[in-house]
Amino acid sequence: MTLSFSFLMTEALLLFSPDCSPLQHFSHKVKGRYHWILQSLSASCAVLGLVVIFYNKQLNNKSHFVTWHGLVGLLTVLYAVLQSLGGVSLLYPKLVKRWSLSKLKRYHATSGLLAYLLGCTSLLLGMCSLWFTTAVHSLGWYLASSCPALTGLVLMNQVTNAYVARKRF
Numbered sequence: 317m318t319l320s321f322s323f324l325m326t327e328a329l330l331l332f333s334p335d336c337s338p339l340q341h342f343s344h345k346v347k348g349r350y351h352w353i354l355q356s357l358s359a360s361c362a363v364l365g366l367v368v369i370f371y372n373k374q375l376n377n378k379s380h381f382v383t384w385h386g387l388v389g390l391l392t393v394l395y396a397v398l399q400s401l402g403g404v405s406l407l408y409p410k411l412v413k414r415w416s417l418s419k420l421k422r423y424h425a426t427s428g429l430l431a432y433l434l435g436c437t438s439l440l441l442g443m444c445s446l447w448f449t450t451a452v453h454s455l456g457w458y459l460a461s462s463c464p465a466l467t468g469l470v471l472m473n474q475v476t477n478a479y480v481a482r483k484r485f
Contacts, residue, residue, distance in 0.1 A: 317361065317362050317365030317366065317369075317389065317393070318365075318439065318442075319361055319365075320357075320358045320359075320361035320362040320365060320435075321358070321362065321392075321396075321432070321435035321436070321438070321439060322435075322439060322463070322464065322467075324354050324355075324357050324358035324361060325354070325355065325358040325396075325431075325432060325435060326432075326467055326471070327354055328350075328351050328354035328355045328358060329351075329428070329432060329471050329474070329475075330471070330474075331347045331350055331351050331354070332344075332347055332351065332474070332478065333474050348406070348407075352403065352407065355400055355403065356400065358396070358400075359396055359397050359400045362392075362393045362396055362397070363393060363397065365393075366389075366390070366393050383441075383445070384441050385438060385441035385442045385444070385445055388434065388437055388438045388441055389438040389441075389442075391434065392431065392434040392435050392437075392438045395430070395431050395434060396431045396434075396435065399424075399427055399428055399431045402424060402427065403424055403428075405420055405424075406420055406421060406424055421479070422479045425475050425478065425479045426475065426479065428475075429471065429472060429475045432468065432471055433468055433472070435464075436464040436465065436467065436468040439464040440461055440464055440465065443457065443460055443461045
C-alpha cells in the first residue's frame with residue numbers, strides 16, 4: 317500500500333505539474349491517459365495491499381482495523397477506489413450530462429486531493445506505529461515522516477493553483 321500512495325499516486329498527480337512533470341511537453345489528453353493508467357495501478361495496489369493485510373491478520377488471529385492507522389487506511393483505500401471510479405466520468409463526460417467538463421475536473425481534482433491527503437495521513441500514522449518507531453530511530457524517523465508531509469504540501473499547492481484559485485465553487 318505504501319507503493320500505491322507514496323509512489324504511484326504521487327507520480328500520477330505530478331503528471332499535471334507545470335514544473336516537474338516528466339510529460340511536461342505532452343498534451344493534456346496524453347497526460348490524462350497516463351494519469352488514468354497510474355491511478356488504476358495505484359488503486360489496484362491499494363486494494364491488493366488491503367487484502368493481504370486482512371488475510372495476514374486473519375491467519376494470525378489478530379483484530380482488524382483497531383488502530384488509527386488501520387481505520388484511516390481502510391477509509392483511504394475505499395475513498396481512493398470511489399475517486400478512481402469517479403474519474404471515469406472525465407474519460408466519458410457525455411455520461412454525466414448534468415455537469416460541465418470544467419466542473420467535473422474541478423470536483424475530481426479537489427476530491428482527489430482529499431484522497432491523497434488521507435493517504436499521506438495514513439502513511440504518517442503508520443510511521444507512528446510501534447513497529448516503525450522501533451525499526452527507525454531519531455533522524456531517520458524525521459526524514460521518513462517528512463516525505464508524505466512535504467509531498468502533500470506540494471500537491472496541495474499544485475491543485476490549489478490549478479483549480480481552486482481560479483474559480484470558486
